[in-house]
Amino acid sequence: MGEALSKSSTPIHQTSQLALRIWHPDCWTLQTTASVDAGLIAHGVYEYDDIVSARLTAHADTTDRIDDLVAAIKASPLTERAKVINEYFNPGLQTNPAGNATQELLVEYEPANSIHDAFVSRGFVPEEEIRINDGFEYWTVIVRASRNTIQERLDEIRQEMDAEIRIEGMKSAQTTTAQCQQTDQLSERQREIFELAQEEGYYMWPRETSATDLADEVDISKTTFLEHLRKAEAKILGKID
Secondary structure, three states, X not given: OOOOOOOOOOOOOOEEEEEEEEEOOOOHHHHHHHHOOOEEEEEEEEEEOOEEEEEEEEEEOOHXXXXXXXXXXXXXXXXXXXXXXXXXXXXXXXXXXXXXXXXXXXXXXXXXXXXXXXXXXXXXXXXXXXXXXXXXXXEEEEEEOOXXXXXXXXXXXXXXXXXXXXXXXXXXXXXXXXXXHHHOOOOHHHHHHHHHHHHOOOOOOOOOOOHHHHHHHOOOOHHHHHHHHHHXXXXXXXXXX
């Protein structure tokens, strides 16, 4: 269900940061993003009177795909209510653009199928907004525990929630943060495109894939793909804000 942490000489109870890819059953965010070519960013998840409220940003390349995602969320039997937010009482709370089209949402649902408490109750503290794309949740958490304890807690969550949890990255205070700080400046779509290009060998010489093939993989035009990629590259190189 997930790979084990390497047995290195990490001090006991050291604070570590983990990047996780998560799948679990009966989750409306995973089901809707798997069926619609759009993503979600969860900014806050709160439980009150046995109902969970989540503030999210839906993002996609077109407004039509945003509309399709919102419709899928509202139609899901796993949600109680979904509201589109058009009013901003505090402009500072508006989300930076995550794609060519975005929409703020407030969604209410029952806590039974939420995996959030399973992590938080075991000391995993979300450090960044939770990203949901293509039927997977992407978490960045911090936890103060030994590697063995971290592995045990993740195994408990896997068993309790029938979840698949993959550790995509781990760092401690000794680990360099330069690359993470660079990619933090990217929008969700730019990050997705840039990481796909890296994974598929676009930057290898000779190239192992083409921009056309990568664009087909994410179902966008080559021109749009290259636009996202060039903006990502420029941000990483510090050429634009």
